[in-house]
Amino acid sequence: DVQMTQSPSTLSASVGDRVTITCRASQSISRWLAWYQQKPGKAPKLLIYKASSLQSGVPSRFSGSGSGTEFTLTISGLQPDDFATYYCQQYNSYSYTFGQGTQLEIK
Amino acid sequence: QVQFVQSGAEVRKPGASVKVSCKASGNTFTSDGIHWVRQAPGQRPEWMAWINGGSGNTKYSQKFQGRLTLTRDTSARTAYMELSSLSSEDTAVYYCARVPGPTGYFDFWGQGTLVTVSS
Numbered sequence: 645d646v647q648m649t650q651s652p653s654t655l656s657a658s659v660g661d662r663v664t665i666t667c668r669a670s671q672s673i674s675r676w677l678a679w680y681q682q683k684p685g686k687a688p689k690l691l692i693y694k695a696s697s698l699q700s701g702v703p704s705r706f707s708g709s710g711s712g713t714e715f716t717l718t719i720s721g722l723q724p725d726d727f728a729t730y731y732c733q734q735y736n737s738y739s740y741t742f743g744q745g746t747q748l749e750i751k
Numbered sequence: 752q753v754q755f756v757q758s759g760a761e762v763r764k765p766g767a768s769v770k771v772s773c774k775a776s777g778n779t780f781t782s783d784g785i786h787w788v789r790q791a792p793g794q795r796p797e798w799m800a801w802i803n804g805g806s807g808n809t810k811y812s813q814k815f816q817g818r819l820t821l822t823r824d825t826s827a828r829t830a831y832m833e834l835s836s837l838s839s840e841d842t843a844v845y846y847c848a849r850v851p852g853p854t855g856y857f858d859f860w861g862q863g864t865l866v867t868v869s870s
C-alpha cells in the first residue's frame with residue numbers, strides 16, 4: 645500500500661495567519677489526492693480533491709497543490725472555525741490510505 | 752442532498768460479530784461506491800472495503816479479508832457492514848462514505864457508529 649506522511653503533526657497559528665500542511669506519498673500517485681478537515685466527534689469533511697479541486701461549498705481560502713509524491717494544503721487567512729485536524733488521503737488502484745493527520749491549534 | 756444515516760452505537764464481547772447499517776437518501780446509491788472507513792481513538796482513518804451500490808460487487812482490504820462482509824439492499828437504499836471475530840483492536844468509529852462515480856475521494860459521510868469491543 646502507498647504510505648502517506650504529513651508534516652507537521654501539530655501546528656500552532658493565529659486567526660488571520662496563512663498556514664501550509666505537507667503530505668508526502670511513498671510512491672507517485674499522480675494527482676489522486678484529497679484533503680479533509682475533521683472536528684472532534686464528527687466525520688471528516690472533504691475540502692480538496694484531485695490535489696487542487698475545491699469541493700463545492702468549501703471557502704476559497706483553502707487551496708491545494710502538488711503532484712507525484714509531494715502535496716500541500718494552504719489555508720490563507722485562518723478563521724476560528726478552521727482549527728481542527730486535517731488529513732490527506734490518496735486514492736490509487738482501489739487502494740485508499742490516509743496521512744496521520746495535522747492538528748491545527750490556536751496559538 | 753445526499754445523506755447517510757447509520758445505525759446506533761454497539762457494544763460487543765471479544766469473538767462476537769457486529770452489523771452496522773447505512774441508509775442513503777438523495778441522488779445516490781446505485782451509481783456510486785459505498786465505502787466503509789473506520790477510525791480508532793486518536794488514529795487516522797483506515798479504509799476497509801467498498802460495495803458497488805448497483806451491482807453489489809465488493810472489494811475488501813486484505814487486512815479484513817475473511818472476517819468482513821458488505822451487503823446492500825437496493826430497495827431500502829441501505830448498505831450493511833458485518834465484522835466478525837471482534838477483538839479490542841476493532842474498537843473504533845465506523846463510517847460509511849460515498850465515492851462518486853469512478854473517482855476515489857469520499858464526498859459524503861455517515862455520522863459514524865461507535866463499536867466498542869470489551870469483555
